[in-house]
Amino acid sequence: xxxxxxxxxxxxxxxxxxxxxxxxxxxxxxxxxxxxxxxxxxxxxxxxxxxxxxxxxxxxxxxxxxxxxxxxxxxxxxxxxxxxxxxxxxxxxxxxxxxxxxxxxxxxxxxxxxxxxxxxxxxxxxxxxxxxxxxxxxxxxxxxxxxxxxxxxxxxxxxxxxxxxxxxxxxxxxxxxxxxxxxxxxxxxxxxxxxxxxxxxxxxxxxxxxxxxxxxxxxxxxxxxxxxxxxxxxxxxxxxxxxxxxxxxxxxxxxxxxxxxxxxxxxxxxxxxxxxxxxxxxxxxxxxxxxxxxxxxxxxxxxxxxxxxxxxxxxxxxxxxxxxxxxxxxxxxxxxxxxxxxxxxxxxxxxxxxxxxxxxxxxxxxx
Amino acid sequence: xxxxxxxxxxxxxxxxxxxxxxxxxxxxxxxxxxxxxxxxxxxxxxxxxxxxxxxxxxxxxxxxxxxxxxxxxxxxxxxxxxxxxxxxxxxxxxxxxxxxxxxxxxxxxxxxxxxxxxxxxxxxxxxxxxxxxxxxxxxxxxxxxxxxxxxxxxxxxxxxxxxxxxxxxxxxxxxxxxxxxxxxxxxxxxxxxxxxxxxxxxxxxxxxxxxxxxxxxxxxxxxxxxxxxxxxxxxxxxxxxxxxxxx
Numbered sequence: 001x002x003x004x005x006x007x008x009x010x011x012x013x014x015x016x017x018x019x020x021x022x023x024x025x026x027x028x029x030x031x032x033x034x035x036x037x038x039x040x041x042x043x044x045x046x047x048x049x050x051x052x053x054x055x056x057x058x059x060x061x062x063x064x065x066x067x068x069x070x071x072x073x074x075x076x077x078x079x080x081x082x083x084x085x086x087x088x089x090x091x092x093x094x095x096x097x098x099x100x101x102x103x104x105x106x107x108x109x110x111x112x113x114x115x116x117x118x119x120x121x122x123x124x125x126x127x128x129x130x131x132x133x134x135x136x137x138x139x140x141x142x143x144x145x146x147x148x149x150x151x152x153x154x155x156x157x158x159x160x161x162x163x164x165x166x167x168x169x170x171x172x173x174x175x176x177x178x179x180x181x182x183x184x185x186x187x188x189x190x191x192x193x194x195x196x197x198x199x200x201x202x203x204x205x206x207x208x209x210x211x212x213x214x215x216x217x218x219x220x221x222x223x224x225x226x227x228x229x230x231x232x233x234x235x236x237x238x239x240x241x242x243x244x245x246x247x248x249x250x251x252x253x254x255x256x257x258x259x260x261x262x263x264x265x266x267x268x269x270x271x272x273x274x275x276x277x278x279x280x281x282x283x284x285x286x287x288x289x290x291x292x293x294x295x296x297x298x299x300x301x302x303x304x305x306x307x308x309x310x311x312x313x314x315x316x317x318x319x320x321x322x323x324x325x326x327x328x329x330x331x332x333x334x335x336x337x338x339x340x341x342x343x344x345x346x347x348x349x350x351x352x353x354x355x356x357x358x359x360x361x362x363x364x365x366x367x
Numbered sequence: 368x369x370x371x372x373x374x375x376x377x378x379x380x381x382x383x384x385x386x387x388x389x390x391x392x393x394x395x396x397x398x399x400x401x402x403x404x405x406x407x408x409x410x411x412x413x414x415x416x417x418x419x420x421x422x423x424x425x426x427x428x429x430x431x432x433x434x435x436x437x438x439x440x441x442x443x444x445x446x447x448x449x450x451x452x453x454x455x456x457x458x459x460x461x462x463x464x465x466x467x468x469x470x471x472x473x474x475x476x477x478x479x480x481x482x483x484x485x486x487x488x489x490x491x492x493x494x495x496x497x498x499x500x501x502x503x504x505x506x507x508x509x510x511x512x513x514x515x516x517x518x519x520x521x522x523x524x525x526x527x528x529x530x531x532x533x534x535x536x537x538x539x540x541x542x543x544x545x546x547x548x549x550x551x552x553x554x555x556x557x558x559x560x561x562x563x564x565x566x567x568x569x570x571x572x573x574x575x576x577x578x579x580x581x582x583x584x585x586x587x588x589x590x591x592x593x594x595x596x597x598x599x600x601x602x603x604x605x606x607x608x609x610x611x612x613x614x
Contacts, residue, residue: 263422264459268473268525269448278472282463361463363505 067327081331082338085321092157092317102160105140108133109163117353153231157312165303169238170296177246184251202244207305210237215309234306242299249291253284286361293354297347314339371395372560378428388414390584401561403571406581412564416531420451433528452522456534458514460506466517467502470524492520496550512543516550532563580604
């Protein structure tokens with residue numbers, strides 16, 4: 001009989017350290033030879049590109065509003081164009097000495113938007129705050145009250161216009177989109193057909209043509225002497241356009257609600273609207289938060305298209321500011337980088353906010 | 368005999384044009400009666416149950432629930448749904464609402480009870496299904512058996528006269544079936560009128576006054592549980608019983 005001796009298995013080596021900076025670099029940047037090679041290549045490219053960008057944007061840049069200094073051979077970015085033109089870029093053709101008015105109006109509007117994003121303000125009276133601030137916004141911008149001079153809407157421009165168009169079209173498009181999405185699933189054929197035709201018609205044409213129609217064609221159909229301000233018409237155009245896209249996103253969420261939820265609501269005696277408001281929409285909207293925010297961000301940037309109907313929002317104001325001045329015309333790029341930064345700031349905030357909202361609405365799913 | 372609380376009178380129903388899902392159903396249920404409906408899958412037993420609160424619409428015949436005939440009249444449907452609680456195989460709790468909110472939803476919005484009263488009623492029903500300590504949780508944080516008990520409590524919050532159970536234990540892990548059946552037995556012993564589609568023959572033997580066996584849209588046999596299990600009348604019942612009790 002063979003005596004079996006107990007032979008212990010050799011101890012395993014200690015696991016590779018993954019904590020700490022050195023550990024992180026080893027696992028993530030030099031995990032194996034392929035990762036290591038990629039790290040070296042990407043690192044080399046960055047080392048080559050970054051100093052050049054930094055040199056152009058900072059070291060060799062001209063900061064003073066002096067266009068002759070910008071024309072010297074070998075200088076970098078000409079930020080002087082921003083220093084010189086920022087009032088025009090931000091406020092457009094609004095009269096120079098009255099520009100404190102759009103400034104105050106914009107700050108009010110931004111405060112309103114920030115407040116609306118905060119849980120503490122999600123109360124019925126938020127509607128009243130909206131009404132009050134919008135009234136203040138229009139009073140400040142349009143004037144003709146409290147001794148303020150009257151400034152027609154075609155002089156409005158720059159950031160205040162961008163923010164007004166974006167926030168109002170988002171706020172108005174959302175309820176329309178919900179209604180249209182519900183309408184497309186309605187049991188009543190007339191409502192279903194109307195909503196389907198609306199979505200298909202609007203989605204089938206570019207935003208530019210909707211804006212053209214709102215701006216130039218719509219007045220032709222109106223009786224003589226009757227006119228609606230172009231700003232309102234354009235706002236309506238953007239809103240209806242955005243609502244059509246948003247409606248389809250929301251309908252996607254509605255489709256994903258299991259039939260059992262509707263049956264349970266029916267057996268509990270809930271009416272159609274109670275079912276939609278209490279059961280279906282909260283779940284459907286929660287599911288499509290990322291897509292909704294995607295649309296909102298797109299809509300925010302789409303407002304730049306109103307330039308073509310002579311409303312000079314941020315992008316339009318920039319090209320107006322630079323094209324009208326031959327001295328600064330060669331430095332368009334820096335101007336565009338400046339407004340790109342403004343757009344990015346807003347869009348990035350919206351994107352972060354969407355992540356927070358997602359966390360809020362997914363509470364029930366956390367185990 | 369007592370006036371029946373549910374009466375099917377030659378009820379016929381089709382899915383689409385050619386699938387005859389209910390054929391000439393005649394059935395009377397007395398108040399307080401406990402009925403178990405069984406049969407092979409596709410035999411129409413769930414559909415029969417779902418006709419009672421109009422989740423399905425029968426095309427021919429008459430169906431009366433507590434003196435109200437179910438027709439296209441929406442008011443009649445609302446009336447009936449207030450008196451009939453239903454429990455589903457998949458629980459169908461609202462995942463975005465807490466357990467307590469699931470229970471108070473209907474009493475507050477349909478019954479127009481003040482929040483305080485609705486919550487008191489909800490807690491009492493949660494107590495009844497022995498799950499009151501979970502009131503603040505969301506449904507997906509509970510086990511299957513707990514969710515189904517919450518669903519039963521939610522239906523009871525309507526203070527219904529009739530409870531319908533559509534395969535309430537079929538989606539549950541075996542060790543959770545008992546906790547749900549215990550609640551149902553208790554409910555039966557308190558005199559609730561119950562119709563239950565189930566394959567739990569132990570439950571049928573313990574509480575049912577009658578067992579209904581369905582096949583191909585027809586009621587093939589209606590019998591007391593003792594008779595049905597020991598001495599089934601029809602060949603098809605025998606065949607079915609041998610299949611589900613045979614192992």
